[in-house]
Every structure is written in C-alpha cells, then in structure tokens.
Amino acid sequence: MPDLTANCAGIVSPNPFWLASGPPTNSGDQVMRAFDLGWGGAVWKTLGDPIQNVSSRFGALNHNGVRIIGFNNNELITDRSFQTNLAEITQVKKLYPRNAVVVSLMLDTREEWRDAITRAIDAGADGLELNFGCPHGMCERGMGSAVGQEPSVNQEITSWATEISSVPVLVKLTPNVSDITPHGLASQAGGAHGVSLINTVKSVIGVDLERFTPIPAVGHTGTNGGYCGPAVRPIALHMVGTLAREPRFKLPISGIGGISTWKHALEFMLLGASTVQVCTAAMHYGFRIVEDMIDGMERYMRSHGFQTLDQLIGKAVGNFVEWGELDINFESVARIDPQRCIGCQLCYLACRDGSHDCIEPATDGSRVPTVEEGECVGCNLCSLVCPVPGCVTMHQVDNGFQPTSWNEHLMLEKPIRHKKGVH
Amino acid sequence: MDKLAPDRTETCFSDLKKPFNLNQAMVEANRCLYCHEPPCVDACPTRIDIPTFIRKITTENLHGSAATIFSANVLGMSCARVCPVELLCSGSCVLTKEGIPPIRIGLLQRFVTDLAYQRGWSFFQRARPSHRKVALIGSGPASLSCAHRLAQLGHECVIYEKRPFPGGLNTSGIAPYKMQAHDSLAEVDWITSIGGITIRHGVQVGRDPTLQELEANFDAVFIGTGQGPDRRLDKLPGHDLEGVWGAMQFIEELKLASVDLSQVRNAVVLGGGNTAVDAVHELLHLGVPGVTMIYRRGKQLMKGYAHEWEKALHLGAAALWFTVPTAFVGQGCRLSGLKCVSTDSALKPIAGSETMVPADLALLAIGQQGADPMFAELDGIRVQGGNIVVDQQGFTGRRGWYAGGDCTNGGKEVVFAAAQGRTAAQAIHRHLTGNPASNGAQHA
Numbered sequence: 001m002p003d004l005t006a007n008c009a010g011i012v013s014p015n016p017f018w019l020a021s022g023p024p025t026n027s028g029d030q031v032m033r034a035f036d037l038g039w040g041g042a043v044w045k046t047l048g049d050p051i052q053n054v055s056s057r058f059g060a061l062n063h064n065g066v067r068i069i070g071f072n073n074n075e076l077i078t079d080r081s082f083q084t085n086l087a088e089i090t091q092v093k094k095l096y097p098r099n100a101v102v103v104s105l106m107l108d109t110r111e112e113w114r115d116a117i118t119r120a121i122d123a124g125a126d127g128l129e130l131n132f133g134c135p136h137g138m139c140e141r142g143m144g145s146a147v148g149q150e151p152s153v154n155q156e157i158t159s160w161a162t163e164i165s166s167v168p169v170l171v172k173l174t175p176n177v178s179d180i181t182p183h184g185l186a187s188q189a190g191g192a193h194g195v196s197l198i199n200t201v202k203s204v205i206g207v208d209l210e211r212f213t214p215i216p217a218v219g220h221t222g223t224n225g226g227y228c229g230p231a232v233r234p235i236a237l238h239m240v241g242t243l244a245r246e247p248r249f250k251l252p253i254s255g256i257g258g259i260s261t262w263k264h265a266l267e268f269m270l271l272g273a274s275t276v277q278v279c280t281a282a283m284h285y286g287f288r289i290v291e292d293m294i295d296g297m298e299r300y301m302r303s304h305g306f307q308t309l310d311q312l313i314g315k316a317v318g319n320f321v322e323w324g325e326l327d328i329n330f331e332s333v334a335r336i337d338p339q340r341c342i343g344c345q346l347c348y349l350a351c352r353d354g355s356h357d358c359i360e361p362a363t364d365g366s367r368v369p370t371v372e373e374g375e376c377v378g379c380n381l382c383s384l385v386c387p388v389p390g391c392v393t394m395h396q397v398d399n400g401f402q403p404t405s406w407n408e409h410l411m412l413e414k415p416i417r418h419k420k421g422v423h
Numbered sequence: 424m425d426k427l428a429p430d431r432t433e434t435c436f437s438d439l440k441k442p443f444n445l446n447q448a449m450v451e452a453n454r455c456l457y458c459h460e461p462p463c464v465d466a467c468p469t470r471i472d473i474p475t476f477i478r479k480i481t482t483e484n485l486h487g488s489a490a491t492i493f494s495a496n497v498l499g500m501s502c503a504r505v506c507p508v509e510l511l512c513s514g515s516c517v518l519t520k521e522g523i524p525p526i527r528i529g530l531l532q533r534f535v536t537d538l539a540y541q542r543g544w545s546f547f548q549r550a551r552p553s554h555r556k557v558a559l560i561g562s563g564p565a566s567l568s569c570a571h572r573l574a575q576l577g578h579e580c581v582i583y584e585k586r587p588f589p590g591g592l593n594t595s596g597i598a599p600y601k602m603q604a605h606d607s608l609a610e611v612d613w614i615t616s617i618g619g620i621t622i623r624h625g626v627q628v629g630r631d632p633t634l635q636e637l638e639a640n641f642d643a644v645f646i647g648t649g650q651g652p653d654r655r656l657d658k659l660p661g662h663d664l665e666g667v668w669g670a671m672q673f674i675e676e677l678k679l680a681s682v683d684l685s686q687v688r689n690a691v692v693l694g695g696g697n698t699a700v701d702a703v704h705e706l707l708h709l710g711v712p713g714v715t716m717i718y719r720r721g722k723q724l725m726k727g728y729a730h731e732w733e734k735a736l737h738l739g740a741a742a743l744w745f746t747v748p749t750a751f752v753g754q755g756c757r758l759s760g761l762k763c764v765s766t767d768s769a770l771k772p773i774a775g776s777e778t779m780v781p782a783d784l785a786l787l788a789i790g791q792q793g794a795d796p797m798f799a800e801l802d803g804i805r806v807q808g809g810n811i812v813v814d815q816q817g818f819t820g821r822r823g824w825y826a827g828g829d830c831t832n833g834g835k836e837v838v839f840a841a842a843q844g845r846t847a848a849q850a851i852h853r854h855l856t857g858n859p860a861s862n863g864a865q866h867a
Contacts, residue, residue, distance in 0.1 A: 064453045064481060065449055065450055065452075065453030065481070066453075342517040342518065342520035342521050343458075343462065343517050343520065344456045344458040344459070344461070344517045345458055345459035345460060345461075346456065346457070346458065346459060348459060349459040367462070367517075387456050387521070388521055
C-alpha cells in the first residue's frame, strides 16, 4: 500500500490534498466536514481585519456546454472576527490532530502581523500562509498582490513573519507578474519555509451583453476578480515548474491552480509540488471529490511502483527545459488510422486553415483524409482536433540527423534538419 | 378555408418525440462535432446546412440558426417533425461510426423552427414584382415550397386546392403523434405571409378552370397534386361493407374530424408501407384491443420503416406475413372478418391455407391511385406508372409546365417534395425571366 503522507516545509498531513484558502475553508464546520471526507489539510480562509463583501462575487466561464471551466471571484478575506476564527481553529485541531491546519494571514503593519501570527500559533496552527496574492480589493489597500508584486516588500514582510513564527511559513505567490522567479527568491530571502502558488489571475470573466457591465455585476457596475478553476491550470503548472527547476530556489512548493482530480495533482507534484491545494473544484462538486483523488493517486502509485510521494515529486522537473534545449532534429508526422476514422474531416480543415495544409480529403468517398507526410511538420493540431482517441497519432521518423538543440546549433554549429511544410 | 374542429380525434395524441427545451437543445447541440462538409447535409434532400444551424444554437444565435434552416427549406418546421431523420441526416451522423448516439438533428431543428414560429420571426422579403403569374395545383408541401420561392423572386402565385384545408398531406395525412393539422395550417400561414401567394379552396382543376384555361391565364403552371386517393380492392367480395376504409381516408378522418372506435375489437391493416405502420400505431393508441397488419410479403421486404414497426410491436401490434385477403365477410352490412390465404415466397396462394381473420375494421394501406391521368391529355406531359414524368428540374416537357412532389416521385417524404418544389421554382424563374435565380435565399 503506497504511503500518501505528505510533508510540505515541515507541515505534515495524511495525504497531499489540502483545501486552499477560500470560501470552502471559511469556517470550522466546513473544514471538519472536509477532514471527515478525507482531505489531508486545509488552509483557513485568510484572517485579517474583517471586511464587508459585495453581492454578487462569483462569475463563471462556461464553454460549449461545460460549466465552470474557469471561475472568478472578488470575494475578500474573512468577514468574521479573528476571535471566532481562532476559536474554531482550536476546536478543529483538537478534534483532528493529524490533519494539517494552515492559517492564511493578510495584515498591514508589522505590529498587526506580529499580533496575528502569535494568536494563530497559539490557536494551534500547524503552519502559516502569507497571502501576498489576492488580486482584487485587498491590493487596493496595499495588501495581497500589491505585496506579492514587489520582491523587496515581499521579502521584508516575509521576514517579519519568519522572525517570530515557531511554525513553518509559506508565502502564497501571485501569478500577476511577468516572471515568478524573483518573487520566489524574495520569499526565500525573507526566510520563508515554502511557497504556495498560484493565487488567482486578475481577470474580467465576461461582459453582460444586455446591461453593458462586467460580470458579475454588482448593481450597475462590475470589477475585476481573481481567475481560477481548470482554465488556469496551465499557467499554474508553468509557474510551479519554473520555480522547481530554478537552481537558486530551494524551497518546497504547495501547488495550486485548477486542480480537481488525482491526475491534476500528479501533474503538479511531478513538476515539483509537495502538496496540492484545491478550491474551485470543491466549490463546484463538494468536498466528496477527495475520495477519488486519494483513490486514483494510490492506484497510480501502485501501478507505477511508487511507495512514497518523495519518489515521484519533481520527477518531470529535469525534463522541463528551455525551448533552446529541445531537440530540434526530432521529427514526427501524423498518421490517420482509417479503421478508426469516422470521417468528420476536422483534421483536414484544421490543417488547411490552421496549420500547414498537408492533409488531403479522400477522393474515393471514404471520407478518410490522408497526411502528406513529406509536408507534415508534426505540429499535433490534427490529433488534437480529432474526436476519436487514437485515430490520429504522431510517429517519430528517422531523418538521419543527430539530436541537436538550437543552443547547440548556435554554439557548436551542429547541423539541423531542413524546414518542412509548404508555408 | 374552413376552421378546424376543436374536438378532432387527433388532438388526443401527444408527441412521440418530446420537443427539446433550450437547455436540452444546448446540451445536444454542443455534442455536434461541427464536421467539415458532413454526410448529414448530403443526406438532406433540401441540403440544410446542419452543422451551421447547430453551431448557431451553441452560440445562442437562435435567429441566425432559424434563418439557416428556412433559407434552405421553408418547410423546415414540418420537416423537423415528420422527417425520418434516422434514415436521413441523423442516420448518417459520423458519431454513429464511433458507436456514439447520433446528434438528434430533427429535435434540434424542431426547437429552432418552433421558436421562430412562437416569436413570429420572418426571414424573407419579396423581390420587386415581376408581373408574372404562376398557377400551382394542389397546396401540399411541393406547391408551398415552390410558391414561396417564386413569391420571393417576385412572381405572383395562385394555388388551387380542391379541399377546404390547405397543406395537402401535411394537414390530412401525417401521423398525429408527429404533427397535427393545426401545426400544418400554421405553417401554411407562415409560408404565405411572404405575400404574393393566394390559395383558392374548393377548386377542381380540370373542370373549372380547365387545364387549357390555366395555361392561357398564367405564365407557368406547377403540378403538385400528390398521389391521389387510396387504392381499393374493388374486385374482392364485400369490399363495400361498412368498416372497410382506405387508410389515408381513415387518417384524414381522425385528423380533421372524429372517429368512434369504441365498438371495434379487432382491426386489420392491409399493407406493409409507412401508411400501414402509421395506421397500426394510431389504432393501438386509440384503444383498439387487437390490431393486425396483413402483408403479402415478409417482414424483410416491408417498406415501412423498421424502427417505427418496432415501436408498433412494442405497443402490441401483431402481423400476418405472406398473407393476402380473398374476401371481406360481413354480418349484415357490417364487416366481421377477412378471408385470407397464405402465399409462398413467389406470392402464390398456398392451397388449403385459407383462414378467417376476425375484423370489424379494415384499413387498406396498399398504395394510392397515382397522379391524375388527365394531365397526360396535354401534349408533352406523360404520366407513367402513376407519376408525372419530369426532368431533374421538375420540367414536364410541355412549355411552362412543371411538377414536383408525390405526383412525380411515387410518394415520398415531405422533405423530398420541399426540395423538388424549390428546384422547380428555380426552373420556372429561369423560364419566366431567362435569368438563373441565385441559389442563396434572401433572408433577413
């Protein structure tokens, strides 16, 4: 039986699945129900000076009939008193000593930070998460992403926290930056024990075509929110992987962003995350989703011979390289299996209009297109639009050239293959 | 035109296929792969751009979706209800090759076209008047499709209809669990609302006006008279007993009037085509305890759709295959049974196989009498095997005379009549003006 015990920066939990700081971790009731269903940890909804929220606060991006492929919110930090939250944290820790309770914090002055950290630790927090990421509302007050976007401010406030904290401190990073690396390094320099990312992406989820307001409308106006859910996962994977492969960056990572299944969790962990955090999927489908996340991950580990999470964490980091390090002489072409093709001709249309026009429609009435392999650039588009799994597949072809990266070509003048494709 | 009676028997039927609501339509539309030049379009006689109209449902451009349908087939509302989509568009959906249920194109089209009717959307404008007049004989789908296209191109249309209701078989002959007469009449109103189309009811063309008078008074004539009344078995003893009906005559009665089947215990339907299958469905639905289809050939050779016959079996239908009637038997003047004989595979009677099938109602669904032979009296027009002979464009061979629909194709689905009527309209336009009509319909 694989051991799913997770450890991120010294915060230990029975499995790597944590609820991220957000609406699902707003109260003790919610967190305890989540722990009952199997969640390994929870990052408590950010404590700070209680705020007043607007109504409404959430918006969704639906696509082709699929609901909530993206989600956006302009909800702020907790609207409940410090005291109430701390009392519930104490109660949760008492009843669920094995589960990790991380307390998210967002404050303004050094004194406020000091006071909040002391009280959170006294209440029983296993770790702290500094919210330097919230991109709406709080940043206008000089907190949240306003901190996370300035490495020097990030480092300074992180050091205020780490100087006094007796429990591990994670810094939650904002993706609303051009390069995540200096921000991760700033947290490290401030003494953080780990980072968590990504927070939400600044966004406008839609515009109401009848009322001419951004969505969600608050009366007659709307504002930006933070974007999350499945659609942000690629952005999050990139940022997690970027820090994980950065040689100067040594901290553990808690991965966040569009995770809703065990497969997504594995993607983050293979790119370097020690634990993962989930919010939108729990808001969409409830806490029960954790059962399959645990079950699926256990079965994957068993089938791949992993006993512990350490054996798989970071396994893909070494293969995540710069473009210039890719083998530019690697060549693949698409092939269409006539037995599986159902004749939709989407590959033909996609290649003609969207790629290199190297797929020919059938002339024999079979509706099975053929790939001109001599022209095929191996871009993948046809296999991506094909509705039948395994019908269009990519095959490596031997072009006689030795593996060579663009960097090697520039520096060592290694030969590279000829350009393919008609345009 | 008469008013429909409110207590027609057909009104007790409900839709066999329940219509979609917006959410159901969106879910189904989003399953469509949006294929390039897909087989569903090739399978549609009117070549509706199916992936485009479905795509427009997914983008909630429902007005544009309806425009896409109607610009190819102005009878899109009735076709959505009555088309055998399992054999046409949906039957050719590429998803079936992957073992995935095909897109329910008929229900999607019904959703959009019903919405267009409910909202009162109109899509067509008439061209400037051409001062040319076209007579159309019969007001069924072929003539309506033809007249609408002609009206759109600026020509004046007069439709002659012998019955009190317009719409042809769409009004009087469609199984009521697919479409009812009021839907058909709504379609006629919607189509003729373009203007320039007059329907004259109670007119018996051939008598008054004569064909010669029509020819003299109009610039072109379109024949869309259908296949005529039911074929009868006049040579069999007892054929005129009470309780022996033509199937189409019976269906018309239950659609436009009311029928009382409370005394009927056993009904038989003679024939194996779709009219027979429809009649079996209807009798079972109306509560007749025993309904038996009698067909002279085997099940494999029946022309009725297999998927519809399966549904009839499910409702409790019985069948006697390789069986033909030899006499109608009565008690007094009322039918009480049919003498039948089994046939071998060459359809020859098998000696000693005579049986008596009890029946107090017999519907003859053995075909229609065919196109009216009077048209052959005009030089250049030929009637062969019950069909008026036309070329691909609907031209009969006599200058100015065109035909389409059941009277030319032996009796097919509404969508074929819609396609032929439209094609003939294009040909008539060329005849009237010397110019080809652009194929793309003008729509708002």
